[in-house]
Amino acid sequence: MELCDGGDLLQKIEANKKRNQLLPEAEVWQYFIQMLRGLKGLHDLQIVHRDIKCANLFVTKSGDLKLGDLNVSKVAKEGMLQT
Secondary structure, eight states: OOOOTTOBHHHHHHHHHHTTOOOOHHHHHHHHHHHHHHHHHHHHTTEEOOOOOGGGEEEOTTSOEEEOOOTTOEEOBTTBOOO
16 A cells, blocks of 8 residues: 555645635646546456545555545446446
8 A cells, every 4th residue: 555645635625724824726637637537447357446536546646646545436347237
């Protein structure tokens, strides 16, 4: 397991909120693109995350975003999920 020493995205948003600041647009786009690439990687493996939220998106000190908390993820069998 990798260390994400920057906390999660929710903590980062709340810290900026306390300072009455928004995340810079370029940073938001970087996180969004990284999240989509991570989801694409999971979907290529037929895995559906099912719990995407800011508290499950972890940030490294270098600014890389990592998808976490795959406890409720599912593996798609025959292309469909059954709940």
